[in-house]
């Protein structure tokens with residue numbers, strides 16, 4: 001068991017009494033306004049791999065949100081928020097990944113490839129905020145899918161072998177969470193279109209000897225989701 005890691009209350013919280021240490025499952029976390037947050041999955045290998053991925057995500061997306069696992073027992077999910085947690089290193093809000101979602105997707109994916117694509121989607125939301133895109137909800141989600149597709153191409157090229165098809169297939173068949181709500185995220189078909197488009201444009205350019213910058217990918221992603229008829 002790791003020593004208790006104290007995460008201080010959100011600066012927004014008026015009183016310390018709203019904030020308490022929490023121990024559930026095998027994890028030790030802290031209850032905040034953002035839910036019960038954990039710095040660790042209490043598994044050194046998962047923590048190490050996660051940290052590596054977060055570093056590559058930050059280098060790729062040029063954002064540095066704080067990151068926590070959180071208690072998603074009310075419905076497996078992950079999210080990106082502009083909120084910050086006091087004393088957590090963050091210049092770009094916070095990304096949270098559900099403990100339940102992580103466990104489910106680790107079981108489903110060889111080498112955990114499903115985790116990076118979800119993280120990339122959440123980091124893409126952080127990017128959208130930083131660029132001040134203000135897209136309508138569904139387009140914002142599809143934009144994040146486009147960037148996640150682009151990320152998976154460069155991840156495979158520069159970071160780690162990536163089972164692209166498994167990750168893409170898993171991404172829109174994730175069961176009962178808001179990843180699969182068409183009103184919120186677009187239909188599985190549209191999501192698939194955007195993820196693959198993000199991947200394919202990067203792959204085509206790469207084959208011709210060019211590599212896109214983040215600005216390029218953001219512009220292409222925004223243009224794609226706002227000019228195509230996506231449901």
Ligand SMILES: [Zn+2]
Pocket residue numbers: 121125141144
């Ligand atoms: Zn999203």
